[in-house]
Amino acid sequence: MVKKLLLVLVLALSVFAQEVIEEELLDEKIISFIGEESYSKNRDYIHIIFRDTKNFYTKEHINVVKVVETLQENGLLHLFFEEPQQYEMTFHSTGSPLFFVKLMGDTLRSMGYYRYVTKESKNDESGFEWTISLEAEYVTDPVLLRKELSTCGCDIIDIVRNSATDWHYDIDTSKAHLKVDQLEIGKKKKYSRLQYAKWLDVDHIKSMQIKSHRANFWYPYIALYDSSLRLLKVIKQDEETSEFNLNLPQETRYIRVSDLYTITNIRYGLEFSPSGKK
Template sequence: MVKIFLILTLLVSFSSAEDLLIKKIQSLISPATFAKDKAYIDTIFSPKKDFYEEDGRVDSIKVIKTLKDNGILNLFFKKPRDINISFKTKGAPLLFIKIMSDSLQNIGYYKYMTKESGFNDSEFTWKINLISEYAADPIIVSQELKKSNCKIIDVIKENDTDWTYIVDMKNAKLDVPKVEDGVELKLKRSLYAYWLNVSNMEKIEISSSSRNDWYPHIAYYDKSLKLLRVNKIDTKKTNITLDIKEDTHYIKISDIYTLKNIKDDLVLSPTAKKIN
């Protein structure tokens, strides 16, 4: 009797697991497509156990990639449409928005509007709207987020134009150059402010070419991207030394007036390492 009970329990568990995968597939494609390609879907998703994470969750990214690679999931529209994307996390909101906005920019999304942002039951949501001829590709978004040690743990398709991403930020960091002791770093001319990871440093010397008209604007941030302090120097500088306080993890280097003032490289020379 005990053996029968155990066998039945295992069968129910296995069936429930299969149901989760099938439900995820059905949520990503139309009922007509699912019915038409059912036999093919059974084939490409075999064995089903390969589409689950170690904790029992369906691997949404792997499911989407399999559907997409086999021509079952189409992310393109016949004409541009309004797209709504919600990004959710339990991590630090400022760091999350910075990582997400950088990732979107890196995959070609520059023009979007924030529709809402805020906490709900300890979960932070950032919702954006954009006009595009295709829905954001979850595979490309996932690959971009990996650069910042973030992982997409679920992708929810409400309909063709409304998507939600659940993001794990447990080990999140900005995908920016890290200043290391004894390693000179050259910052090339850029249209954007320079973000750097300075978590290991105590002092950094910055040299600026005489061709530059650099009026330093330095912002200091902690690990969660909370702004700690800002230094503005309204005098042209060719050399400055930064004192990196204990809680500082990132800095942003810019110019008070315009980055066009920086025509040549800025050269960073670490001069003192933090003692842990």
């Protein structure tokens, strides 16, 4: 009987200790976002809105985006600057660097960020890091960033706010895919008024026919990539083409279709007719 009571007591103390650790870690993360001074001023209020500690954890990890969102909703985290200024964002992933930069670049552009410069990039045993610098009136909203990343199968694991102008994001890309149209066997896809090279997901496609609009002057330039965006093959044709038949290697996941000279040569569009399953 005594042994059972001691076991229950040990388990209870273990659970209590775990809860204390989780609360302390959550407090540390909150402080990292709003600073010691703001935390001290609003300690009681913060303890009220974060009283259900478990709600801010996903398994054993803090749900940092939910923490950020809660702070924003309660007026405790401000992302705006008094005037436009330069700030940095560093993105970290353990996936393919080429794929990651393409994915993050597409994500940033979909959020309206076109003018940024790469400040630094490094690849080591811990993964790949890409740091960009941009000028804006406010810091990128982590909640909106996560929402956009989710459309590509990604998630934000952690966020570190080193300062008001220095943010670090750890991104899970284990289920990532480019946010591009996926071709389906037997279903034609027609794209008009092309202004950029066309990216497509051809994961299950064995071959396809590409037709150029009769008003185009198309000189095919087609690049084939695997799932990590490793270049598999480049097809160039220095001859005006109205129709092109393309066979895809087994490992092909994405294709990029453009013109050998200028995108305006295919501005009236292309039609894709996929067939055959890999």
